[in-house]
Amino acid sequence: xxxxxxxxxxxxxxxxxxxxxxxxxxxxxxxxxxxxxxxxxxxxxxxxxxxxxxxxxxxxxxxxxxxxxxxxxxxxxxxxxxxxxxxxxxxxxxxxxxxxxxxxxxxxxxxxxxxxxxxxxxxxxxxxxxxxxxxxxxxxxxxxxxxxxxxxxxxxxxxxxxxxxxxxxxxxxxxxxxxxxxxxxxxxxxxxxxxxxxxxxxxxxxxxxxxxxxxxxxxxxxxxxxxxxxxxxxxxxxxxxxxxxxxxxxxxxxxxxxxxxxxxxxxxxxxxxxxxxxxxx
Numbered sequence: 001x002x003x004x005x006x007x008x009x010x011x012x013x014x015x016x017x018x019x020x021x022x023x024x025x026x027x028x029x030x031x032x033x034x035x036x037x038x039x040x041x042x043x044x045x046x047x048x049x050x051x052x053x054x055x056x057x058x059x060x061x062x063x064x065x066x067x068x069x070x071x072x073x074x075x076x077x078x079x080x081x082x083x084x085x086x087x088x089x090x091x092x093x094x095x096x097x098x099x100x101x102x103x104x105x106x107x108x109x110x111x112x113x114x115x116x117x118x119x120x121x122x123x124x125x126x127x128x129x130x131x132x133x134x135x136x137x138x139x140x141x142x143x144x145x146x147x148x149x150x151x152x153x154x155x156x157x158x159x160x161x162x163x164x165x166x167x168x169x170x171x172x173x174x175x176x177x178x179x180x181x182x183x184x185x186x187x188x189x190x191x192x193x194x195x196x197x198x199x200x201x202x203x204x205x206x207x208x209x210x211x212x213x214x215x216x217x218x219x220x221x222x223x224x225x226x227x228x229x230x231x232x233x234x235x236x237x238x239x240x241x242x243x244x245x246x247x248x249x250x251x252x253x254x255x256x257x258x259x260x261x262x263x264x265x266x267x268x269x270x271x272x273x274x275x276x277x278x279x280x281x
Contacts, residue, residue, distance in 0.1 A: 006029065006030040006031045006085065006086075007031065007032070007083050007084060007085030007086065007134075008031060008032040008033065008034055008057075008081065008083040008084045008085065008086070009022075009023075009026045009031040009032075009033055009034070009084075009085070009086035009087075009088060010033075010034040010036065010074075010077065010078060010084050010086070010087050010088070010125075011023050011026070011033065011034070011035055011036065011088040011090060012036045012037070012065060012074070012088065012089055012090050012091035012117075012121070013036070013037055013090040013091030013092060014033075014035035014036055014037050014043065014046060014090070015035070015037035015038070015039045015042035015043040015045075015046055016037075016039075016042055016046075016190065016191050017188070017190030017191055017211050018090055018140060018185070018188060018190060018211050018214060018215055019035075019037065019088070019090040019091070020046050020211075021211045021212055021214075021215040022088050022090060022138075022215055023035055023046060023050055023058075024049075024050060024053075024054075025215055025216070025219055026086070026088075027050045027053075027054040027056040027058070028054055029219075030056075031056065031085075031086065032056050032057040032058065032083065033047075033050065033056060033057070033058045033059065034058075034059045034061060034077060034081070034084065035047055035058060035059070035060050035061065036061050036062075036063050036065075036074055036091070037062065037063070037091070038062065038063070038064045039062075040060075040062040043060045043061075043062060044060055046060075047059075047060040061073070061074065061077070065091050065112075065113050065117035065121075066093075066109055066112050066113045066117065071117050071120060071121075074121065074124075075120055075121065075123075075124035076124075078121060078124040078125045078128060079124050079127075079128055082128075082132065084125070084128070084135075085129070085132070085134055085135050085136065086135065086136040086137075086138070087121060087122070087125040087135075087136070087137050087138070088138045088140070089118045089121055089122070089137070089138065089139045089140060089162075090138075090140040091113060091117065091118075092113060092114045092118075092140070092158075093109065093110050093113050093114065094110070094151075094152070094155050095107070095110060095151070095152035095154065095155050096151050096152055096155075097152060098152065098153075099152070099153055099154065102152060102154070107154045110154060110155060110158060111154070111158060114155075114158035114159070114161075114162070115158050115161050115162075118139065118162060118165075119165065122137060122139075122165070122169065125137060126169070126173065126178065129173075129176075129178050130173070130176045130178060133176075133177050134177055134178075135177075135178045135179070136178070136179040136180075136181070136222070137169065137178065137179070137180050137181070138180075138181050138183060138218070138222065139162050139163075139165070139166050139180075139181070139182050139183070140162075140183045140185070140218075141159040141160075141162040141163050141166070141182050141183060141184050142155075142156070142159040142184060142185065142186075143184045143185060143186040143230065143232065144156040144159050145159035145160040145162065145163040145182075145184055146160075146163075146184065146242075148160060159184075162182060163182050163184070163228070166180055166181070166182035166227070166228070167182075167227075170227050179222070180227065181218075181221065181222050181226060181227060181228070181229060182227065182228050182229070183214075183218040183221070183229050183231070184228060184229065184230045184231075185209065185214045185218070185230075185231050185232070186207060186209065186231070186232045187207050187208045187209065188208070188209050188210070188211050188214045189208050189209065189210050189211060190211050209231060209232060213231070214231050217229065217231035218231060228243075
């Protein structure tokens with residue numbers, strides 16, 4: 001069997017959709033794989049297809065990252081397997097219904113998988129990668145990280161967390177030979193939608209990307225050295241402008257005095273007071 005020259009990629013949510021495509025593409029790029037998902041049969045099928053098609057070494061680990069026991073098992077693998085050079089945090093659950101008609105228990109489980117599990121896996125992988133002086137962490141977020149008003153707000157908030165964590169990881173690990181990337185796809189043609197209580201049939205065809213195209217774009221973004229990859233956005237300058245505006249805010253996010261518009265007696269303060277008074281009348 002061909003020996004890997006790039007190490008091993010551990011991919012969560014690898015039994016279908018984006019995760020399964022990542023598994024195929026990374027195997028073809030020369031990675032051995034550790035595939036993690038809840039469904040054993042689907043996971044075994046994906047592993048078998050990749051072994052047959054690429055000759056790579058593939059390990060299939062059934063785990064529900066929403067349960068502590070299974071999550072600790074995958075953390076242990078990340079800490080103890082020195083061949084692992086890449087973590088693809090793809091596992092996630094979603095929701096499409098508004099907050100007022102969503103079950104809070106479902107929202108809590110979504111946070112456990114999308115936020116808590118992803119964070120713990122990063123904590124397991126990053127120190128090991130630093131010790132080995134190489135590694136890549138890919139966090140699959142969502143375009144809804146930038147537009148949480150669309151669909152379920154808790155889902156959007158979990159993906160905004162993933163984006164914020166990726167920014168922080170990039171700053172902290174950039175000088176330690178660790179690559180970090182956040183991938184923000186829009187609607188993708190995967191079983192995710194039905195599992196989230198929605199349907200792709202309700203969406204216009206021109207906003208739904210195939211999983212193969214989304215992953216190929218994401219890996220191209222990784223090759224280009226992008227910190228944030230938005231597969232659907234045609235003009236990179238749009239993201240660059242967004243990021244430049246965010247950076248411009250930073251020097252003034254914490255100061256020892258309020259902004260002038262919030263000071264009593266300011267024109268803006270008085271105008272706001274008059275507007276409130278008029279509304280009350």
